[in-house]
Amino acid sequence: VGSAYDHKVVMRLITYMAPYKRDAMAAMAAVLVYTVASVSIPLFLLFGIKWAVNEGEMWRLHMLGLAFLGVAVIYFAANYLQFVYMPKVGQGVLFSLRTHMFNHLQRLSPSFFHRTPVGRIMSRSQSDVLQLQETFELMVQSVADLLSLAGIVIVMLFIDWRLALVCMSVIPALFLVLGYWQRFARRSFMRIRRAIAIVNGEYNQNITGVRVVESLNRQDENLKHFDELNQEHLDANLQASRFSGGLQPIVETLTGISMGVVVVLGGTMVLDSALDWGVMVAFAMWIQRFFEPIRNLTMQYSQLQRAMAAGVRIFEVIDLKPEVEDAPDAIEMPPINGEIKFESVGFHYVPGIEVLQDINLVINPGENVALVGSTGAGKSTLVTLIHRFADVTEGKITVDGHDLREVTRKSLVSQMSMVLQDPYLFSGTVKENIRYRHEEASDEAIVDAA
Numbered sequence: 001v002g003s004a005y006d007h008k009v010v011m012r013l014i015t016y017m018a019p020y021k022r023d024a025m026a027a028m029a030a031v032l033v034y035t036v037a038s039v040s041i042p043l044f045l046l047f048g049i050k051w052a053v054n055e056g057e058m059w060r061l062h063m064l065g066l067a068f069l070g071v072a073v074i075y076f077a078a079n080y081l082q083f084v085y086m087p088k089v090g091q092g093v094l095f096s097l098r099t100h101m102f103n104h105l106q107r108l109s110p111s112f113f114h115r116t117p118v119g120r121i122m123s124r125s126q127s128d129v130l131q132l133q134e135t136f137e138l139m140v141q142s143v144a145d146l147l148s149l150a151g152i153v154i155v156m157l158f159i160d161w162r163l164a165l166v167c168m169s170v171i172p173a174l175f176l177v178l179g180y181w182q183r184f185a186r187r188s189f190m191r192i193r194r195a196i197a198i199v200n201g202e203y204n205q206n207i208t209g210v211r212v213v214e215s216l217n218r219q220d221e222n223l224k225h226f227d228e229l230n231q232e233h234l235d236a237n238l239q240a241s242r243f244s245g246g247l248q249p250i251v252e253t254l255t256g257i258s259m260g261v262v263v264v265l266g267g268t269m270v271l272d273s274a275l276d277w278g279v280m281v282a283f284a285m286w287i288q289r290f291f292e293p294i295r296n297l298t299m300q301y302s303q304l305q306r307a308m309a310a311g312v313r314i315f316e317v318i319d320l321k322p323e324v325e326d327a328p329d330a331i332e333m334p335p336i337n338g339e340i341k342f343e344s345v346g347f348h349y350v351p352g353i354e355v356l357q358d359i360n361l362v363i364n365p366g367e368n369v370a371l372v373g374s375t376g377a378g379k380s381t382l383v384t385l386i387h388r389f390a391d392v393t394e395g396k397i398t399v400d401g402h403d404l405r406e407v408t409r410k411s412l413v414s415q416m417s418m419v420l421q422d423p424y425l426f427s428g429t430v431k432e433n434i435r436y437r438h439e440e441a442s443d444e445a446i447v448d449a450a
Contacts, residue, residue, distance in 0.1 A: 009311035010139070013093065013132070016100075020092040024140075027085035031144040034078035037071055039151040042285035044068060046159070049278030082144075086137040094133040101125045101318065109323035110389045111349065118208070119201030124313050127196055131310035138300050138307065145293030145300075152290045160279055163269070167261055167287055170254045174294065177250055178301070181243065188240045189305045193313060195233035202229050248295070255291040262287055324391055326408045333411040337400050338365030340386060346394030347381060355381050359395070380421070387418055 017024055048064040051057075105121065113121075156164035206213060206222055213222060262283050269275035342361040348354045356378050363369050371379040384390055385397055388409050396403050404412065425433050434446045441449075 006308040016093045016096045020089045023085045023089050030078045030081035035144050035148045037075040042282040046278045046282035090133050107322050117201035119204035120197045123197040123200040128310035128314050145296050148293045152286050167258045190309050191236040193309050195236045199233050251295045258287045330408045333407040336415045341398045344395035345392050
């Protein structure tokens, strides 16, 4: 958890990219062309110095200028297409993931929402999903940077392997620093995700219960508690910033060392006539281009860590199974007559803590039954079980002789109505709320119902 590459998360994300594979391939092709153009510019410069400048041929210099112009146009076009298609795929993945998340949350059992604060659910479905939006762009850019590194290394070794090896001698030190750094950064980025989820949960809790807060005059105490949670979030982000910022100066220092090696060693070789001066100029450009992708990968590393951490949290929710599911051989509930039977029913929310024990009850069609008892006695739980928000842990409940677990829940609840203790109005008009389950209802039917 928290690594820059999580194979399971990446494979799951790729399934969301399937509808946008053409755009993804276009983005990859643009990145490949862009990378080749970037690596080839110093090579054109080297060729131009040898073929035109050293030979003193003006027409060759003009031809080289046209070639540079062509490469620049290709460079621009590939870069433009890259930045058009990559966000398109990223936004498409974000759209699909949010839709899937929303649909999945609607299918989870009410007990999940009792156990999980709404703020934390919102954090995963909003903040974490948004964090994944740029993952495809980061992955493509990382592939481009790796290809660029490979291309530069191959070309440098081919042109002059001695100078190339000396210039790249700083790489082991860089990887040593990266390996040491990422152990601490991983924990820091996971800390951020946890902290923002807790802050969102506290926000939701206080806004939802604002009447209770104001009636009990708890504003100052709640603000003090929120300050502590918000401070933890701030500290986590500052710590992550320190880790991310610490790498940049190291990469810049190594870039300067390699450039200095090219100037000193390459210059010495040029003075000794062991190296063409065009090669030294090209190497200076390649060194700059060599550390640019390393610099990008360094920054992308921390972003990918955040994205992978967010992906783990998102797929933890998506992988949750509803606690109430239809049996494979469940049948459609016939039209209900209304006989309800509880036969030795037992139920618990938490194993070992029984809420209902050995309940036997018969409610005949047309009867009005009132359940009276103290708070926590299990009155709402009985109605919850009839509506099959949860399944009994012992015994069975039947409606017209049908065990509720043997019929599809949709066919059951479509023939039932429930008035909740705490009515909830969705945004919209009263008419739209009355029509919520039956959108086909006429205005006259809505007036009659009201």
